[in-house]
Amino acid sequence: MDETQVLAKFRDVFADVMDIDDPEIGMESTAKDFEEWDSLSNIRLVVAVERAFGTRFSNADIEGFSCVGDLVRALVARAG
């Protein structure tokens, strides 16, 4: 999967977790852009992403993500 495909799949997961229809989310998006994206829903988001992409992040990985793009690039790298 390339970045576009991963981002599209991430957007679906994000919509379900945050309970937002068609969220406007891009590589530069951060938690500040969404009222619903708080520390608690972020935990649910990470677990949902791990499940959807069949992978598992370490706490160090998660602390290193500063925007959606970081997460997407990490997922692309893991998908190989």
Place this chain on the structure above:
Amino acid sequence: MHFPTTDPLGLPWLLPAPDDLRAQVRALGGGTDAIAAHALTGLAGHALDLDQLTSVAKLLDKGRARIEPGTLTPLRLAVLMDGTADHLAPAIRASGLRHGLLIDTWVAPYGQALAEATRPGSDLGASGVQMALVASDFRSLGLGRPHVDAGAAEDAVAGALARMEAIVGGLAARKITPVLATVPVPAGGWMGSFDALAPGSPAAMVTEFNVRLAGLARDRGALLFDAARVAALVGHGRWFDDGLWNRSKIPFALDAVPLWADHVARLLGAARGKARKCLVLDLDNTLWGGIIGDDGLEGIKLGQGSSDGEAHLAVQAMALDLKARGVVLAVVSKNEDAAARLPFQKHPEMLLREADIAVFLANWNDKATNIAHVATTLNIGVDALLFLDDNPAERARVRQMLPQVAVPEVPADPSLYPMMVMGSGWFDAVALSDDDLKRAEQYRANAERSVALQQIGDYDDYLASLDMACELSAFDGIGRARIAQLINKSNQFNLTTRRYTEAEVAAAEAEPQVFDLQVRLVDRFGDTGMISVVIARASGEEWLIDTWLMSCRVLGRRVEEAVLASLVQGARAAGAKRLVGEWLPSPKNAMVERHYEKLGFKPAGMIDGGGTRWVLDLADHVQPKLPMALSGDRSFAA
């Protein structure tokens, strides 16, 4: 999220969530119309994952003012948790809908459980909370690290328990019923299998803590939530997620939250009398394999020797085990009556016999109609029924016609039926009273009584022929569990539908201004057990009747007149002049709207919400002759 069909994490006894669930939630939440209880319970009746539960809970928040509770019972619950609970509270609230409750939650700040329960002037004390879920974690109880020294292990367990005792004491002082959660046993080991023999291993300490916690709950009238068993059901390897704990103090895997929350909700529902009372069974391919009308007695599959035969036998064993603890059994089947009864009478391997079935309806009517008839015959609501049927079309039809009936999904393999029925939690209990044990016998005796009436004809002669003995007594420790159960279960013959916990009942006993009454009835057909409860409060020359309820099993037996006689004589002895009664309407208690009028009370005005107030001048009351012998310390019998 997709789980294999029998994975408990996926709540497989519920229908899968519809694809457009979020849109449905949004549609209900938008606009300004009232939100009907059945729309909410319809949504929550599906197997929802954590995101979906969260979105339903959001609807409860946003639409709270527009919700018409209907038959949902409101409950204010505090969540006192070691670790993060903010994601658990919404899941409990959404799951509560599935078990008849409209829950509001109050979550203690992180790490503040003990302080909130015990500190004078804490926010919890002022929150109006009725119950508090106290869920500990082995890591914060100090049971996560092993002790080589047995004495140190004992100290650790005793210390953890002392913390729980302090919380229970603080809650009791605030009149909040504690719901104590057992602690899931840690997955990690220390010395392998030897952990089970070493008192200082975390596994052994947590196991010992749980045993003592159950004792504490029993001694203090608290509810016990067996979270350890839920975790064991899932498997500790999947239950715990150390990464989540380290990152956010999330106590267990997010995938397990829906199952955990449903178990919390079913327990709270059972405590509020929402558990199901009657198991309605289909016959063909449910109680036996094959179709009795086509295959005949020799052709149906039942009993040892075939896998399906053993599976159906296990369904029957489950039904009998439920009956043994007070669940009533009924049969609803599309069959000729004679053919349907044949296996019960003649099949050597049948565990169930006709005498086990309180209502047996085998005919060609619509099943929903028959199921409604079962409820009428037993004098219980359709929301007290659970219907088990192998046929998906029949299940769908009953869900559509009678959405209040619990209808578990079952997979094709009958071996899995018992797990789905019992796993659903709709039969969960919070106490087992002597009356539960006698209930099946009572319903059978009721059937005999109606035959007796047909034979005798005149109603007064009939009542006299019953040889009734009525015992009227003050509340006591022996009756307390059943008193609390009646207070929380009775809906129809219940003047005010006020619910009290066992702890509150105990408190009422001790109050000098309270006149409390428990009533038992025996007749020549059997012991109907405790069937009526009254709580009245003296205030100057008036006695206000706070609670008056009666089991519908003894309707028309003039028990209410015996109760009134006790009240009148008690009030006169205390120097009172008047009895004041109230009828507060609920969705189910229309049958007692004219209760006080029938007993000779005079109207004394309206109460907000459509209720009525009634007064009886004690000087006016003339005691009628009753067709029963009276006894007990509040019978005032000569």
